[in-house]
Amino acid sequence: GQQVMQIPQYQHVQEGEDFTTYCNSSTTLSNIQWYKQRPGGHPVFLIQLVKSGEVKKQKRLTFQFGEAKKNSSLHITATQTTDVGTYFCAGPGSARQLTFGSGTQLTVLP
């Protein structure tokens, strides 16, 4: 079925540095969602992108959906320790249910 590939798997940054995670699909996605999972916690919905080339911002987080709707990215400006966690993208999979990427685990060093 449909797969979304996410890179990198791990990222360590110094507090204040920027961070980006990328999500790629071999086929066109109708939409893509992003979730954040804090250590020991459960995934929490961040945002959904639907339109080609769409860019959405949430404070220091910038989400982009590619023009071809085959890739997406999440960029965090000036990371803080509260940004620690695993970020997942999710797109339509088999039977139109969500398929999650493997996630990018972000560590922010103080």
Added chain:
Amino acid sequence: DGGITQSPKYLFRKEGQNVTLSCEQNLNHDAMYWYRQDPGQGLRLIYYSQIVNDFQKGDIAEGYSVSREKKESFPLTVTSAQKNPTAFYLCASSIASGGSSYNEQFFGPGTRLTVL
């Protein structure tokens, strides 16, 4: 206070035993889902239900069973046929049925199952 509850938070079972994980939601959501998460991996869909008394297999349904007798409840049974059941199990729900992937999913706190 609306949300999804899962119990227990930690569960230990002996190899060969069946175990049932609870998932309850009071969000009035039609659709409910069960995911399995292994260390360093994403979420894999086990079963989903779009309406009461109906459910479908996800990508890794073998060794699992579910029921959806009430809108609020979607229990998952991990059977002895599941060869590697130790994992973190997450239940989720969303507002609309119909197989849509457009709807935000709300997750419960999860149950961490360990097979001894």
